[in-house]
Amino acid sequence: MDLTIFGLEIGEVIGEGTYSTVRKAFSQKLQKLVAIKIIDKSKLSDNYIAKFLSREVSIFVECSHPNIIKVYQIIESSEHTLFIMEEAKMDLFDLVESQDYFSEEVARSYFKQIAQALEYCHIQRIAHRDIKCENILLTADNIPKITDFGLATCIKGSESCLCSTFCGSAAYTAPEILNGDNYDPFKADIWSLGVVLYVIVTGSMPFDDSDLSKLKELQTQSLKFPLSPTLSACCQNLINVMLEKNPKKRVSINHIVEHQWLEESN
Structure with missing residues (x-):
């Protein structure tokens, strides 16, 4: 063309x-x-x-x-x-990789904006279904922006909220999707967002294995995965409520944007 x-x-x-x-x-x-x-x-x-x-x-x-x-x-x-x-200068994964991990103050600034964008999507009844650090771009002014809605779904009116399509990158994918269950795409987004927060404050993945069966095994075990003792209890709590194995107990996006950790001053 x-x-x-x-x-x-x-x-x-x-x-x-x-x-x-x-x-x-x-x-x-x-x-x-x-x-x-x-x-x-x-x-x-x-x-x-x-x-x-x-x-x-x-x-x-x-x-x-x-x-x-x-x-x-x-x-x-x-x-x-x-x-x-x-135009964007890089994605969030590249920035984290260049710095190993973010302090909570820096992470909070980025994460709050990302969470507000996802809240906007969920209010519009749009589930992204591929939230990951690589799909969050940074402008020249360091503004984080969600991109790539190629796997997104729109739930309108009285339509069923449950989906069956396997979506997303395995390391960011909620356990109910890996298990092949019908899933709530909005709750699946929350899991992926929890992985994003984990990555930016620790510099590592909570469940990182190229073998899908091994990844499923890791996720279905106790999800009290190790968190750095240097992280505040408030930050650890936010990660834990997002990476809740049971999607019915997993928090919604409005609870995340109102969480105490995001209200703390930078």
Whole structure:
């Protein structure tokens, strides 16, 4: 596809997925640097295009929040879907990796904004289903922004809240999904958000194993996993209530944004 007809000067590749590529670009229309997510439809099934890609497009059209990546334009052709998005300098995982882990003060600043963005989504009845550090981008001003709604689902009206599709990255995925159960996608998002908090304050994964069966075994054991004694009791409590094995006992997003740890001053 010749993108110059849209006033886009294409730059280097900054990310690649199974069916998409993200490139830097300069938009003559916007007179600024942007990122372009180029989705190759030839690599997708008709069902995926109808179900997931169309949903991602509608979510980006509908959503507007300071901590959700802004999409300036969506370009459709028979072969590609392009998302023209605001530029980001790195993802949260890269930042944590460069610093080992965050102090609670720094972590609180990032996490509060991420939680508020997810709260916005849940109020809109949108479950992300792929929350992870790699899907949280940082702008040049260090503002965290949730991106990649390719696996998201929208629960409207009286529709059943339960899902059956396996979604997300295994290390961030809730135990009920790994077990193959029908699951509440909003409670699954909370688990993934708990893993994000664990990662940024410890610099490690709570359940890190490339073997899926081993990962399931680790998750179904006692979830009183070791936390650094240097973490405050309040921070440990927030992690524990999010990484609650029983989804019915797991807290909702509004409880998280109102949690005492997030109310503490930086």
